[in-house]
Amino acid sequence: MxxxxxxxxxxxxxxxxxxxxxxxxxxxxxxxxxxxxxxxIPVPQAPLDLKYRGIAYGTYQTPEPEAVDIATHLNRTFANSPSEPLTRHKRFIEAAQLHRANILKRLEHRIQVARSKGDVNLLQQLEVEKLQLVESQR
Incomplete structure (x- = not known):
C-alpha cells in the first residue's frame, strides 16, 4: 500500500x-x-536458571492451586436441601469457611514451593502464617 x-x-x-x-x-x-x-497465542518460555546478586532462582512455572468459585459452591451446597430456607447468616458463615479453605490451600502451595526452592526464611514465615490461620479458625 x-x-x-x-x-x-x-x-x-x-x-x-x-x-x-x-x-x-x-x-x-x-x-x-x-x-x-x-x-x-502464548509462546512458552524456556525455563532458565538465573542468579541475581549471588542468589540463584529459576523461571520455572509452578501450577497454581485451583480456586473454588464461592457462588458455585454455595449453589451446589444448598441445592441439596431445598426444604431448608437459606438465611443470610448461614450463607455468610459458609462463604467465610470456604474463603479460609481457599487461603489455606494457597498457603500450602506456597509452602511446597518454598520447600522445593530451599528458601528457609520464607518457609518459616509461611509456617507462622499457617499457624495464625489455623488458630483463628478455632
Missing amino acids: KLSYRGTPYEHEPIALDMAEADRVAKYRGQEYRQRYPRH
Whole structure:
C-alpha cells in the first residue's frame, strides 16, 4: 500500500494477524456487527536458571492451586436441601469457611514451593502464617 506523510511517499505492508470474531453482537447506529480482535497465542518460555546478586532462582512455572468459585459452591451446597430456607447468616458463615479453605490451600502451595526452592526464611514465615490461620479458625 502506497502512503505519504508530509509529502514523503512510503510503502506500508500491514502485518498479517490471525483475527478472531467476538461472541457478542454489537449494534452501532442501527447496524449490527461483531468485533474482531487479534488472536493471542502464548509462546512458552524456556525455563532458565538465573542468579541475581549471588542468589540463584529459576523461571520455572509452578501450577497454581485451583480456586473454588464461592457462588458455585454455595449453589451446589444448598441445592441439596431445598426444604431448608437459606438465611443470610448461614450463607455468610459458609462463604467465610470456604474463603479460609481457599487461603489455606494457597498457603500450602506456597509452602511446597518454598520447600522445593530451599528458601528457609520464607518457609518459616509461611509456617507462622499457617499457624495464625489455623488458630483463628478455632
